[in-house]
Amino acid sequence: RSGEMAKLTQLIDNEVFRAYATYATIVLLKMMLMSLITAYFRITRKAFVNPEDTASLGKGESAKKYLRTDPDVERVRRGHLNDLENIVPFLGIGLLYALSGPELSTALLHFRIFVGARIIHTFAYLIPLPQPSRGLSWAVAYTVTISMAYKVLKTALYL
Amino acid sequence: RSGEMAKLTQLIDNEVFRAYATYATIVLLKMMLMSLITAYFRITRKAFVNPEDTASLGKGESAKKYLRTDPDVERVRRGHLNDLENIVPFLGIGLLYALSGPELSTALLHFRIFVGARIIHTFAYLIPLPQPSRGLSWAVAYTVTISMAYKVLKTALYL
Amino acid sequence: RSGEMAKLTQLIDNEVFRAYATYATIVLLKMMLMSLITAYFRITRKAFVNPEDTASLGKGESAKKYLRTDPDVERVRRGHLNDLENIVPFLGIGLLYALSGPELSTALLHFRIFVGARIIHTFAYLIPLPQPSRGLSWAVAYTVTISMAYKVLKTALYL
Numbered sequence A, B, C: 001r002s003g004e005m006a007k008l009t010q011l012i013d014n015e016v017f018r019a020y021a022t023y024a025t026i027v028l029l030k031m032m033l034m035s036l037i038t039a040y041f042r043i044t045r046k047a048f049v050n051p052e053d054t055a056s057l058g059k060g061e062s063a064k065k066y067l068r069t070d071p072d073v074e075r076v077r078r079g080h081l082n083d084l085e086n087i088v089p090f091l092g093i094g095l096l097y098a099l100s101g102p103e104l105s106t107a108l109l110h111f112r113i114f115v116g117a118r119i120i121h122t123f124a125y126l127i128p129l130p131q132p133s134r135g136l137s138w139a140v141a142y143t144v145t146i147s148m149a150y151k152v153l154k155t156a157l158y159l
Helices: A002-013 A015-044 A051-057 A071-098 A104-126 A133-156 B002-013 B015-044 B051-057 B071-098 B104-126 B133-156 C002-013 C015-044 C051-057 C071-098 C104-126 C133-156
Strands: none
Touching: A002 A015, A015 A071, A015 A104, A015 B071, A015 B133, A071 A104, A071 A133, A071 B071, A071 C015, A071 C071, A104 A133, A133 C015, B002 B015, B015 B071, B015 B104, B015 C071, B015 C133, B071 B104, B071 B133, B071 C071, B104 B133, C002 C015, C015 C071, C015 C104, C071 C104, C071 C133, C104 C133
């Protein structure tokens, strides 16, 4: 069994794979943070969607008024969904890219720009910054993912 | 080719990786079940969102009344989205965690608690159970994912 | 380091894994296309959700009228969310399936049918085609994922 373990840890010892592991984990933690920010705004704005969540705020009609949408809550939720739409392709394509044998420096460039752009995207969405801040940061991360997909298909294409 | 295959199957022969494969598959099947539950409530509550879905229920104005939202349908959809927001990080971080060489017993503990908590979360959302059932089960699965992310970053950090 | 690299590239040299890499990348690129289609409809229909996105269309009250929902935009968004709900399980279960040692021809059959069905699903949703086109293409891709999950659990089950 230690022989198998050795082979497995060789994967995590590879520098490109370690870089992928690091940046994928960071950007997933960033995405998970959106849940906490949503909860923070729901509680401070008193804006809930499930009746059972307002039970502690009062009984009957007095609690019902907290079942409402709030612009700040909805904004965080849109940012969270945009994360899902863009980070899921990065996770899948990035893993395959890391296994397709890219140069370490090229791989680091892709991972760093993607994660940096998604962090800027979050600030641009939540503050919010004037456009085209959000649009540009979205486009940069999108383009990085396309570039990795091109490398994967060039290396692995098997239809 | 059989040599390559042997190396690949070594991955799936590793016990930690097999445990990850098992629990990731179970929690993804659970998430996929949400689609069937949504469809069940859409059909039994006659609450649709696409005009083409109501064509079999009548013509013209008589079908339009089924283009509406229903509280039960919306509840299942929120549970489904919450699954996506939490199971996607588990898939990515959990895979990297399984490759980072954890103790088998520690890994099993993480996977079992995560999947158990997400199953409880689904029941808490759909029944619904009074709070803090749903909040607690969400927090337990969230914390397990953070714990795995910590192990990945400790083992693989390469910025 | 070249020794490690060799082992990593062996993964991407395996034909089943290359097929997974190809079809996973294609279906993720298809999903990413939904973002561009959403942006296209938002701009041509002038239907936005964030106030900062309408700043270039006019000042004050005159820009506010573009903060509205549009049926075509909402339709693309539903298609995008349906992609997320179904492609995320394919990514996770498909990767584990590719590592579980299936026959190449069987694996290709699974990957091709899944990706074909999801492409048909997108056309059925966006045109839209009359039902049961969308429902059937959804069910085919769903069934393929269940079939792969069965193989994973049969090969790797470790509870």
